[in-house]
Amino acid sequence: xxxxxxxxxxxxxxxxxxxxxxxxxxxxxxxxxxYHFDNPQATPADLVAKFEAANPxxxxxxxxxxxxxxxxxxxxxxxxxxxxxxxDCAMVKLNNQARLLEMQALAPIDDMVAKWDARSDIPDNIxxxxxxxxxxxxxxxxxYAVIYLYYRPxxxxxxxxEPPKTFEEFRTAAKALTKDGVFGFGMRGGAGGVDxxxxxxxxxxxxxxxxxxxxxxxxxxxxxxVGFATEGKVVPPSAPTDGFxxxxxxxxxxxxxxxxxxxxxxxxxxxxxxxNVSAVxxxxxxxxxxxxxxxxxxxxVFSASKxxxxxxxxxxxxxTAENNxxxxxLTGQLSVTNAxxxxxxxxxxxxxxxxxxxxxxxxxLPDSPKTADFTGKVWPTNMQQALLGQITxxxxxxxxxxxxxx
Amino acid sequence: xxxxxxxxxxxxxxxxxxxxxxxxxxxxxxxxxxxxxWMSLHDYVLFRPNNAPFIAxxxxxxxxxxxxxxxxxxxxxxWIVGIIAVQFVLGLGTALLLNQSFWWRGVARALVVIPWxxxxxxxxxxxxxxxxxxxxxxxxVLLRIGLIHEPIAWLAxxxxxxxxxMLALVWQGFPFFAVTILAGLQTVSRELLEAAExxxxxxxxxLRLVVLPSIAQVLATVLLLRTIxxxxxxxxxxxxxxxxxxxxxxxxxxxAFLEAYSSMQFGYGAALSLxxxxxxxxxxxxxVRRAAAAEIAK
Numbered sequence: 001x002x003x004x005x006x007x008x009x010x011x012x013x014x015x016x017x018x019x020x021x022x023x024x025x026x027x028x029x030x031x032x033x034x035y036h037f038d039n040p041q042a043t044p045a046d047l048v049a050k051f052e053a054a055n056p057x058x059x060x061x062x063x064x065x066x067x068x069x070x071x072x073x074x075x076x077x078x079x080x081x082x083x084x085x086x087x088d089c090a091m092v093k094l095n096n097q098a099r100l101l102e103m104q105a106l107a108p109i110d111d112m113v114a115k116w117d118a119r120s121d122i123p124d125n126i127x128x129x130x131x132x133x134x135x136x137x138x139x140x141x142x143x144y145a146v147i148y149l150y151y152r153p154x155x156x157x158x159x160x161x162e163p164p165k166t167f168e169e170f171r172t173a174a175k176a177l178t179k180d181g182v183f184g185f186g187m188r189g190g191a192g193g194v195d196x197x198x199x200x201x202x203x204x205x206x207x208x209x210x211x212x213x214x215x216x217x218x219x220x221x222x223x224x225x226v227g228f229a230t231e232g233k234v235v236p237p238s239a240p241t242d243g244f245x246x247x248x249x250x251x252x253x254x255x256x257x258x259x260x261x262x263x264x265x266x267x268x269x270x271x272x273x274x275x276n277v278s279a280v281x282x283x284x285x286x287x288x289x290x291x292x293x294x295x296x297x298x299x300x301v302f303s304a305s306k307x308x309x310x311x312x313x314x315x316x317x318x319x320t321a322e323n324n325x326x327x328x329x330l331t332g333q334l335s336v337t338n339a340x341x342x343x344x345x346x347x348x349x350x351x352x353x354x355x356x357x358x359x360x361x362x363x364x365l366p367d368s369p370k371t372a373d374f375t376g377k378v379w380p381t382n383m384q385q386a387l388l389g390q391i392t393x394x395x396x397x398x399x400x401x402x403x404x405x406x
Numbered sequence: 407x408x409x410x411x412x413x414x415x416x417x418x419x420x421x422x423x424x425x426x427x428x429x430x431x432x433x434x435x436x437x438x439x440x441x442x443x444w445m446s447l448h449d450y451v452l453f454r455p456n457n458a459p460f461i462a463x464x465x466x467x468x469x470x471x472x473x474x475x476x477x478x479x480x481x482x483x484x485w486i487v488g489i490i491a492v493q494f495v496l497g498l499g500t501a502l503l504l505n506q507s508f509w510w511r512g513v514a515r516a517l518v519v520i521p522w523x524x525x526x527x528x529x530x531x532x533x534x535x536x537x538x539x540x541x542x543x544x545x546x547v548l549l550r551i552g553l554i555h556e557p558i559a560w561l562a563x564x565x566x567x568x569x570x571x572m573l574a575l576v577w578q579g580f581p582f583f584a585v586t587i588l589a590g591l592q593t594v595s596r597e598l599l600e601a602a603e604x605x606x607x608x609x610x611x612x613l614r615l616v617v618l619p620s621i622a623q624v625l626a627t628v629l630l631l632r633t634i635x636x637x638x639x640x641x642x643x644x645x646x647x648x649x650x651x652x653x654x655x656x657x658x659x660x661x662a663f664l665e666a667y668s669s670m671q672f673g674y675g676a677a678l679s680l681x682x683x684x685x686x687x688x689x690x691x692x693x694v695r696r697a698a699a700a701e702i703a704k
Binding site for chain 2: 071072075078079082099100102103189190191236237238239240241242246249250253255369372373376377380381382384385387388390
């Protein structure tokens with residue numbers, strides 16, 4: 001074959017193959033989906049395979065994105081959306097809904113939800129919690145976890161105290177439990193510690209409305225909470241920078257008798273402590289009022305997506321009964337569907353019961369662009385300074401008031 | 407005419423060879439730097455991409471009036487000077503030891519590089535648990551030998567946090583000093599050392615008057631390079647404390663990072679980064695001058 005003929009033939013072959021690829025690709029819609037799982041071993045491959053078998057015209061490109069306390073995930077998400085290279089849909093949390101809405105990045109899904117048969121399997125209160133301030137639905141609930149109180153029955157028995165139901169009982173129990181190198185409460189003052197602070201301070205009367213952080217009740221509740229460290233000394237001195245890993249490790253090692261987290265850590269703790277761990281809802285005020293964090297996770301379709309219908313098909317598949325049960329089995333959280341909750345056997349019953357019993361007082365942080373900054377930076381720096389006595393507990397609350405209402 | 411064309415082409419030829427590398431440099435270094443500079447002049451918030459007004463030097467004025475900026479700058483100075491000084495002394499000492507003859511020298515030289523080879527995140531996690539108040543090995547050892555009577559919350563006290571993180575970074579970085587200085591020591595003239603010994607110079611005098619002047623170029627280069635790297639490093643702080651407790655371990659690059667990636671204030675974060683860059687340019691300038699002088703000396 002002559003050189004010239006060879007080049008011609010090669011060119012023609014290359015051109016033909018280039019033209020042929022789009023023809024094949026056009027037969028299936030590809031949906032890019034971003035997700036984050038705490039367990040790097042967990043993979044949604046089975047769910048993807050099941051969906052693709054039922055929907056041969058849709059391919060799911062599942063992309064695992066590092067969570068990094070939320071900052072990594074959302075920075076990548078925002079940057080990708082701004083660059084025009086965002087996914088079609090993704091796992092999202094309420095504390096970033098306002099920012100995503102401000103970017104006009106979310107597609108409303110009201111019409112699609114209205115036509116979705118499995119809608120009624122998700123309780124109404126979860127739909128209400130996930131609705132945006134403009135009254136539209138952008139988030140499709142996916143899973144949840146409610147913050148509750150873990151306690152060690154052996155240490156409680158030794159101290160002769162019962163799991164606390166009220167703030168006063170909590171204070172008494174924490175004091176009685178603090179002895180012989182054990183601290184009553186493993187306070188989380190580092191990243192994510194707003195989950196620990198909320199039940200005591202928001203449950204004790206503070207709120208995010210104007211003046212809500214500096215009311216007498218709010219200031220008193222915060223003084224009590226900070227006082228657990230500065231006056232009562234019922235928390236480890238390392239509390240200012242203790243994060244999730246530290247509070248769980250200390251609890252498992254018997255250095256603390258109580259810690260606050262959700263069902264996502266139940267199996268890990270049970271693997272170490274077996275039956276020597278249980279859970280109750282977080283304490284409330286004497287009049288029964290309280291607050292705990294509804295740890296939400298939803299799915300959203302982005303406004304820039306050209307495959308919104310296919311993306312909704314995928315995210316609604318994940319929020320449907322047995323698929324949702326399989327999904328939460330991967331993430332360690334709880335199913336948002338009634339049918340899925342019955343199928344989910346991945347957690348010991350006592351932790352699911354503590355979660356369900358906490359639902360009546362479960363709430364979310366404000367749907368504000370400032371919320372993510374509050375939880376990620378403003379709360380930890382002010383809380384830590386208050387714990388170290390560098391600022392007063394009241395100054396800490398004034399900083400929060402200034403952030404939201406200044 | 408023909409000759410002139412050929413000569414011009416010959417002159418241009420090196421630039422053609424350099425062009426691909428220069429284009430890549432422009433695309434991946436100069437363009438982002440210019441974009442950062444442009445961003446620093448705007449009130450650019452990542453989740454408000456369509457509303458980023460031009461505020462000229464507003465972000466720089468904000469930094470000048472921001473107490474956290476000054477605190478971070480002060481911590482950065484302590485961070486750089488403290489780490490570099492200790493790493494240098496440890497690295498020099500290690501290099502002098504490894505330059506001696508002993509039967510397991512090869513193994514020792516390999517082992518000393520291990521901290522340098524570990525990823526920063528692993529180092530951060532490792533030292534976090536070593537410092538842990540309840541379960542950490544450091545408190546355990548100090549309690550057992552009676553140096554302390556109760557555990558210390560190393561990473562939760564404003565007076566111990568920054569030095570504790572600095573120690574972790576010293577441990578990670580001193581092998582670079584050791585290995586580089588060791589390479590320099592290999593070049594020290596044996597004749598000079600022997601002559602000094604014959605002249606009656608003590609071991610310390612030989613080090614001060616022969617060895618150190620002989621490796622002065624290497625020392626200067628490694629000091630400058632490490633200064634730039636340490637000044638920029640924030641990963642270990644981020645993993646160990648996230649800047650806390652309060653602002654106790656905030657350094658300038660960490661503050662810029664948190665402003666950009668937690669608060670999503672990319673405009674202000676860019677301004678803080680630019681200030682750090684300008685400060686580091688003085689060090690870079692010193693490095694480039696030294697490198698050029700060394701080249702001329704050859």
